[in-house]
Amino acid sequence: SQQGEEDPQALSIQEGENATMNCSYKTSINNLQWYRQNSGRGLVHLILIRSNEREKHSGRLRVTLDTSKKSSSLLITASRAADTASYFCATVISSGSARQLTFGSGTQLTVLP
Amino acid sequence: DTGVSQNPRHKITKRGQNVTFRCDPISEHNRLYWYRQTLGQGPEFLTYFQNEAQLEKSRLLSDRFSAERPKGSFSTLEIQRTEQGDSAMYLCASVTTSGRGGEQFFGPGTRLTVL
Numbered sequence: 001s002q003q004g005e006e007d008p009q010a011l012s013i014q015e016g017e018n019a020t021m022n023c024s025y026k027t028s029i030n031n032l033q034w035y036r037q038n039s040g041r042g043l044v045h046l047i048l049i050r051s052n053e054r055e056k057h058s059g060r061l062r063v064t065l066d067t068s069k070k071s072s073s074l075l076i077t078a079s080r081a082a083d084t085a086s087y088f089c090a091t092v093i094s095s096g097s098a099r100q101l102t103f104g105s106g107t108q109l110t111v112l113p
Numbered sequence: 114d115t116g117v118s119q120n121p122r123h124k125i126t127k128r129g130q131n132v133t134f135r136c137d138p139i140s141e142h143n144r145l146y147w148y149r150q151t152l153g154q155g156p157e158f159l160t161y162f163q164n165e166a167q168l169e170k171s172r173l174l175s176d177r178f179s180a181e182r183p184k185g186s187f188s189t190l191e192i193q194r195t196e197q198g199d200s201a202m203y204l205c206a207s208v209t210t211s212g213r214g215g216e217q218f219f220g221p222g223t224r225l226t227v228l
Contacts, residue, residue, distance in 0.1 A: 031215045042117075042204065043156070043219040088155045092215055098169040100146060101206075101217060103155030 006089060006104040014112050019076045021107040023089030024069075030092045032065055033101065034074050037086045046074075046087075051094070079111045115139060117220035119205050125226045126195055133191045134223045138207030145188050146217060147180060149173065150202040162188060163210070195227045 007022045025032070031050045035043040049056045049065045049072070056063050062075040076083055086108050090101040118137045126132050138145050143164050148156035159178070160170045164185035174180075177195075182188040192199055202224050206217040 033215055035219075042221040043206075045216045045218070048215045090155070098158075098161050099144075099208075099215070100158040100161055100169070101148075101156070102158065105153070106155050 006087075006107045008107060009105070010108045010110070012110040012112065013079055015079060015081055017079055019079050019083070019109055019111070021074045021087055021089075021109070023072045023074070023104050025072075025089070025091050025102075025104070026070065027091075028094040029067070030094050030099075032063075032072050033090045033092070034061075034063060034072075035088045035090060035103075037088065037106075039085075043088070076109075079109075081111050081113045083109060084111045085109060117205055117207055117218050119203075119220035119223050121223060122221060123224050123226075125228065127228050128195055128197060130195055131191065131193045132195060132225060133189055134203055134205075134225075136188045136190070136205030136207075136220055137186075138188070138205070139209075139218055140186075142207035142209045142218070143185065144208045144210055145182055146206045146208075147188070147190055148204040148206065150204055150222070151200075156202075156204055159190075192225075195225075197227045200225055200227045 033048045034046040037043045047058045060077045065072045086106045088103050088106045090103045120135045146161045147159040150156040158171050159174050160180050162182040177193045180190045202222045204222045205220045208217045
Protein backbone atom coordinates (compact mmCIF):
# COMPACT_ATOMS: atom_id res chain seq x y z
CA SER A 1 0.00 0.00 0.00
CA GLN A 2 1.10 3.59 -0.55
CA GLN A 3 2.79 5.37 2.33
CA GLY A 4 0.93 8.58 1.74
CA GLU A 5 -0.67 10.96 -0.64
CA GLU A 6 0.54 13.68 -2.91
CA ASP A 7 -1.22 16.89 -3.63
CA PRO A 8 -2.24 17.96 -6.16
CA GLN A 9 -2.72 14.87 -8.32
CA ALA A 10 -2.24 17.03 -11.40
CA LEU A 11 -0.76 20.48 -11.94
CA SER A 12 -0.59 22.54 -15.11
CA ILE A 13 1.49 25.74 -15.27
CA GLN A 14 3.12 28.05 -17.78
CA GLU A 15 6.81 27.91 -18.51
CA GLY A 16 8.71 30.17 -16.14
CA GLU A 17 6.26 29.76 -13.28
CA ASN A 18 7.03 27.92 -10.06
CA ALA A 19 5.50 24.53 -9.28
CA THR A 20 4.84 23.29 -5.76
CA MET A 21 3.93 19.72 -4.91
CA ASN A 22 3.10 18.37 -1.48
CA CYS A 23 3.50 14.95 0.05
CA SER A 24 2.17 13.49 3.27
CA TYR A 25 3.27 10.24 4.87
CA LYS A 26 2.21 8.09 7.79
CA THR A 27 5.12 6.57 9.69
CA SER A 28 8.43 7.73 11.15
CA ILE A 29 11.02 8.04 8.47
CA ASN A 30 14.78 7.89 8.03
CA ASN A 31 14.68 10.04 4.91
CA LEU A 32 12.35 11.28 2.20
CA GLN A 33 13.21 11.42 -1.47
CA TRP A 34 11.70 12.88 -4.60
CA TYR A 35 11.80 11.12 -7.95
CA ARG A 36 10.76 12.14 -11.44
CA GLN A 37 9.30 9.82 -14.04
CA ASN A 38 8.85 10.81 -17.65
CA SER A 39 6.24 9.07 -19.75
CA GLY A 40 7.41 5.58 -20.51
CA ARG A 41 10.74 5.97 -18.74
CA GLY A 42 12.28 4.93 -15.46
CA LEU A 43 12.44 6.84 -12.23
CA VAL A 44 15.17 9.39 -11.73
CA HIS A 45 16.27 10.48 -8.28
CA LEU A 46 16.04 14.24 -7.70
CA ILE A 47 16.81 14.99 -4.08
CA LEU A 48 17.01 13.35 -0.66
CA ILE A 49 16.28 14.99 2.68
CA ARG A 50 17.04 13.30 5.98
CA SER A 51 14.68 13.29 8.94
CA ASN A 52 16.88 15.73 10.85
CA GLU A 53 16.92 18.24 8.00
CA ARG A 54 14.26 20.84 7.34
CA GLU A 55 15.18 22.25 3.95
CA LYS A 56 17.42 21.35 1.07
CA HIS A 57 18.25 22.90 -2.30
CA SER A 58 19.54 21.44 -5.53
CA GLY A 59 19.64 23.72 -8.55
CA ARG A 60 16.06 24.81 -9.24
CA LEU A 61 14.69 22.39 -6.66
CA ARG A 62 13.85 23.21 -3.08
CA VAL A 63 12.47 20.59 -0.73
CA THR A 64 11.16 21.06 2.79
CA LEU A 65 10.38 18.50 5.44
CA ASP A 66 8.14 18.88 8.49
CA THR A 67 8.37 15.70 10.53
CA SER A 68 5.86 16.96 13.09
CA LYS A 69 3.23 17.19 10.35
CA LYS A 70 4.64 14.23 8.41
CA SER A 71 4.73 16.28 5.26
CA SER A 72 7.12 17.50 2.60
CA SER A 73 6.97 19.88 -0.31
CA LEU A 74 8.91 20.12 -3.55
CA LEU A 75 9.29 23.48 -5.25
CA ILE A 76 10.52 23.72 -8.82
CA THR A 77 11.41 27.28 -9.72
CA ALA A 78 11.40 28.81 -13.20
CA SER A 79 9.83 25.70 -14.70
CA ARG A 80 10.63 24.51 -18.22
CA ALA A 81 8.69 22.38 -20.67
CA ALA A 82 11.24 19.63 -20.03
CA ASP A 83 10.07 19.49 -16.40
CA THR A 84 6.81 17.91 -17.60
CA ALA A 85 6.70 14.56 -15.80
CA SER A 86 5.23 12.69 -12.85
CA TYR A 87 6.82 13.49 -9.52
CA PHE A 88 6.81 11.03 -6.65
CA CYS A 89 7.83 11.36 -3.05
CA ALA A 90 9.21 8.22 -1.45
CA THR A 91 10.08 7.51 2.15
CA VAL A 92 12.52 5.17 3.83
CA ILE A 93 11.08 4.20 7.19
CA SER A 94 13.08 4.29 10.40
CA SER A 95 12.54 0.67 11.38
CA GLY A 96 13.66 -2.39 9.44
CA SER A 97 16.77 -3.06 7.45
CA ALA A 98 15.37 -3.40 3.95
CA ARG A 99 15.45 0.34 3.30
CA GLN A 100 12.89 -0.07 0.57
CA LEU A 101 11.20 3.01 -0.83
CA THR A 102 7.52 3.56 -0.10
CA PHE A 103 6.07 5.83 -2.77
CA GLY A 104 3.19 8.22 -2.87
CA SER A 105 0.72 8.24 -5.72
CA GLY A 106 2.45 11.06 -7.57
CA THR A 107 1.75 14.47 -9.05
CA GLN A 108 1.49 14.83 -12.81
CA LEU A 109 3.11 18.15 -13.74
CA THR A 110 2.51 19.70 -17.14
CA VAL A 111 4.56 22.77 -18.09
CA LEU A 112 3.09 24.58 -21.05
CA PRO A 113 5.47 26.41 -23.41
CA ASP B 114 25.95 2.59 -20.40
CA THR B 115 26.65 1.62 -16.79
CA GLY B 116 23.11 2.12 -15.46
CA VAL B 117 20.53 -0.48 -14.46
CA SER B 118 19.19 -2.44 -17.40
CA GLN B 119 16.07 -4.56 -17.69
CA ASN B 120 14.94 -7.04 -20.31
CA PRO B 121 12.63 -7.33 -22.03
CA ARG B 122 11.23 -3.81 -22.10
CA HIS B 123 7.79 -5.06 -23.07
CA LYS B 124 6.14 -8.44 -22.68
CA ILE B 125 2.69 -9.46 -23.87
CA THR B 126 1.47 -12.83 -22.75
CA LYS B 127 -1.71 -14.81 -22.47
CA ARG B 128 -3.29 -15.54 -19.13
CA GLY B 129 -1.90 -18.69 -17.61
CA GLN B 130 1.53 -18.44 -19.22
CA ASN B 131 4.78 -18.03 -17.30
CA VAL B 132 7.01 -15.01 -17.82
CA THR B 133 10.52 -14.15 -16.65
CA PHE B 134 12.14 -10.74 -16.44
CA ARG B 135 15.79 -9.93 -15.99
CA CYS B 136 17.51 -7.06 -14.22
CA ASP B 137 21.20 -6.19 -14.46
CA PRO B 138 22.11 -3.78 -11.68
CA ILE B 139 25.00 -1.36 -11.53
CA SER B 140 27.98 -3.66 -11.05
CA GLU B 141 29.22 -2.46 -7.66
CA HIS B 142 25.74 -2.30 -6.12
CA ASN B 143 25.07 -5.10 -3.65
CA ARG B 144 21.39 -4.34 -2.98
CA LEU B 145 18.76 -5.00 -5.60
CA TYR B 146 15.05 -4.18 -5.35
CA TRP B 147 11.99 -5.15 -7.38
CA TYR B 148 8.94 -2.89 -7.51
CA ARG B 149 5.64 -3.06 -9.36
CA GLN B 150 3.87 0.01 -10.72
CA THR B 151 0.31 0.10 -12.02
CA LEU B 152 -1.13 2.89 -14.10
CA GLY B 153 -1.56 6.13 -12.20
CA GLN B 154 0.11 4.84 -9.05
CA GLY B 155 3.53 4.99 -7.49
CA PRO B 156 5.74 1.90 -7.45
CA GLU B 157 5.15 -0.69 -4.73
CA PHE B 158 7.91 -2.75 -3.15
CA LEU B 159 7.98 -6.45 -3.98
CA THR B 160 11.28 -7.85 -2.73
CA TYR B 161 14.96 -7.11 -2.22
CA PHE B 162 18.31 -8.86 -2.25
CA GLN B 163 21.48 -8.19 -0.36
CA ASN B 164 24.05 -9.82 -2.62
CA GLU B 165 22.54 -13.24 -3.44
CA ALA B 166 20.30 -13.44 -0.37
CA GLN B 167 16.63 -12.55 -0.68
CA LEU B 168 16.02 -10.85 2.65
CA GLU B 169 12.52 -9.46 2.47
CA LYS B 170 9.35 -10.07 0.50
CA SER B 171 6.20 -7.99 0.38
CA ARG B 172 2.83 -9.60 0.91
CA LEU B 173 2.16 -8.46 -2.67
CA LEU B 174 4.51 -11.22 -3.78
CA SER B 175 2.15 -14.16 -4.07
CA ASP B 176 3.25 -17.78 -4.42
CA ARG B 177 3.15 -17.37 -8.18
CA PHE B 178 6.05 -14.93 -8.02
CA SER B 179 9.64 -15.99 -7.49
CA ALA B 180 12.81 -13.97 -7.64
CA GLU B 181 16.43 -15.03 -7.72
CA ARG B 182 19.81 -13.37 -7.74
CA PRO B 183 22.39 -16.09 -8.33
CA LYS B 184 25.95 -15.03 -7.59
CA GLY B 185 24.73 -11.65 -6.41
CA SER B 186 24.81 -10.10 -9.85
CA PHE B 187 21.78 -10.05 -12.18
CA SER B 188 18.32 -10.93 -10.89
CA THR B 189 15.30 -12.61 -12.42
CA LEU B 190 11.65 -12.26 -11.52
CA GLU B 191 9.35 -15.05 -12.66
CA ILE B 192 5.58 -14.97 -12.62
CA GLN B 193 3.86 -18.31 -13.04
CA ARG B 194 0.31 -18.76 -14.33
CA THR B 195 -0.07 -15.09 -15.10
CA GLU B 196 -3.35 -13.33 -14.40
CA GLN B 197 -4.73 -10.14 -15.90
CA GLY B 198 -4.14 -8.41 -12.57
CA ASP B 199 -0.40 -8.97 -13.04
CA SER B 200 -0.38 -6.42 -15.84
CA ALA B 201 1.93 -3.65 -14.65
CA MET B 202 5.36 -2.11 -15.03
CA TYR B 203 8.00 -4.11 -13.16
CA LEU B 204 10.89 -1.93 -12.01
CA CYS B 205 14.28 -2.94 -10.73
CA ALA B 206 16.55 -0.69 -8.67
CA SER B 207 19.98 -1.09 -7.19
CA VAL B 208 22.01 0.64 -4.52
CA THR B 209 25.23 0.19 -2.64
CA THR B 210 24.98 -0.12 1.12
CA SER B 211 28.08 2.01 1.46
CA GLY B 212 26.31 4.86 -0.28
CA ARG B 213 24.33 7.68 1.22
CA GLY B 214 21.73 5.19 2.37
CA GLY B 215 18.82 6.22 0.28
CA GLU B 216 19.07 7.02 -3.38
CA GLN B 217 18.13 4.09 -5.58
CA PHE B 218 19.00 3.77 -9.25
CA PHE B 219 16.14 2.49 -11.34
CA GLY B 220 16.08 0.63 -14.61
CA PRO B 221 13.64 1.50 -17.40
CA GLY B 222 11.24 -1.25 -16.36
CA THR B 223 9.51 -4.16 -18.06
CA ARG B 224 5.92 -3.49 -19.03
CA LEU B 225 3.84 -6.67 -18.78
CA THR B 226 0.48 -7.01 -20.47
CA VAL B 227 -1.54 -10.11 -19.71
CA LEU B 228 -4.31 -10.75 -22.21
